Amino acid sequence: MDTYIRSEREEVSKAQVFTYKQLQSATNNFSPLNKIGHGGFGLVYRGVLPDGRLAAVKLMDRQGKQGEREFRVEVDMLTRLHSPYLLDLIGYCADKDYRLLVYSYMANGSLQEHLHSKVLSSLTCRTLKGKSTLDWGTRILVAFDAAKGLEYLHEYVIPPIIHRDFKSSNILLDEHNDVVLADFGLAKTGADKIAGQPSTRVLGTQGYLAPEYAMTGHLTTKSDVYSYGIVLLELITGRLPVDAKRPPGQNVLVNWALPRLTDREKLAQMVDPYLRSQYNMKELVQVAAIAAMCVQPEPDYRPLITDVVQSLIPLVRQRRMGTPKRSVSSPRCVSSLLKSPTTQSPALKANIKTLQ
Known part of the structure; x- marks a missing residue:
């Protein structure tokens, strides 16, 4: 460690x-x-x-x-x-x-730019010339790499580090669409990853803040897990976390999406239209189940980020093995994935099973 x-x-x-x-x-x-x-x-x-x-x-x-x-x-x-x-x-x-x-320099910009550039181009995003929206397979890989970044901070650093501003604009992609996490200016260390930091000044970005942190200032690694769940919802739906232009009831992504994540028919209707139905339904169900667990209002019901990583490994292994640039020239080699256990937490297993 x-x-x-x-x-x-x-x-x-x-x-x-x-x-x-x-x-x-x-x-x-x-x-x-x-x-x-x-x-x-x-x-x-x-x-x-x-x-x-x-x-x-x-x-x-x-x-x-x-x-x-x-x-x-x-x-x-x-x-x-x-x-x-x-x-x-x-x-x-x-x-x-x-x-x-x-x-x-990260040549392919931020995840936010890829998912929301048409909405935000006049405000925060450069034009990604020649780049199409991320396909489903790439979104799976982005989700995995982002989870690995949080896992490093939460599990392999002593004391653990809470990012506190995890969001799509702080997930950057290189020329191979490999991911790194950025913007650590709001990060906090925690003596205990579960007990976390007692009442602290609330900083971060609207739409990504865990409810307990937004209301009380109590910060733990589970606060980052909630933010990660919001990013998963962005990857699934292509929607902003908060969008005032949406109809009433759809303005806040998590409030609109959470009740639909456990209904296969409604889940399919939620998918980003830019994917044009080019996705694997079984994988969508699994990612939706993970997202549903991550954005639970009660932090105790959210998984550890390590559980999320293990749950995504089966979806990632074949893709990494079939992508030489990622498995050989990139430090994210397939061997490191194959050495990792592939067990899922019981809670995540149960949540996925209910959707299948």
């Missing part, structure tokens, strides 16, 4: 330190043409570093203590944590009052 107890000076020294002028030059003076989105407390630009590498450069807002806190947390987290399922931090800039973060 990795530990989160390392020398801060030793770990931060592994990140490259940039000057503001270097990053200003890399992004062509933060040209609007290079803007590729926004993260927590800052805009993100495509840049070319002095060594020729493509990078994503986040220019943090210069006002407010929260932006400074996010910068420090992000640098601290990503220089200590190392997983193929987390976005690589190349370096940072703390030049005078400028705060910038430099990440590996």
Whole structure:
């Protein structure tokens, strides 16, 4: 198991330190043409570093203590944590009052862009030229990789880390559509993954917040599991978590979807129309069952993210074996999947069985 107890000076020294002028030059003076989105407390630009590498450069807002806190947390987290399922931090800039973060460039943008670009293109999303909506098989793989990222934070870091802002815009895809998690500025460590953090300031994104966290500020790894369930609903339906343009009763995705997830006929009617019925019904039932468990109002009824990973492995194995780039050149190799147990938690098994 990795530990989160390392020398801060030793770990931060592994990140490259940039000057503001270097990053200003890399992004062509933060040209609007290079803007590729926004993260927590800052805009993100495509840049070319002095060594020729493509990078994503986040220019943090210069006002407010929260932006400074996010910068420090992000640098601290990503220089200590190392997983193929987390976005690589190349370096940072703390030049005078400028705060910038430099990440590996993810060529295929965010999951949010793929699922909702037509709705959000004028607000937050770049145009994904030449890219079609993700097919069903790719959505399964995205769901698995995202779960693996959370599993690393919850199960393989001591103490566990709660992302606190898990959402489709923080799930990034590379040129092979392999996934990493991003935006750790709101992340919190928890002494105990179940007991979690006592009452804390509520931060995050509307539509993804677990009910107990939104109402009381109580934060646990199960809060991330709820957010993960919302992302599964996005993958199934192609809908935004909150959409004021929808008819009454359909504005909040989880409220509309949850009663329908256990009805096969209604479930089929929920599927993203862009999939054009090109999906496996048995797999849809399984993913819907997982989503239904993850978004339970009571955190005790939600699975651990490890249970989710194990439940998805049977859906992923054949796809990874049939995709050489992912199984060979990508660190997400098939051998690591085959070594993992494929047992599902009893609760997830029961929920899937009721739909079949």
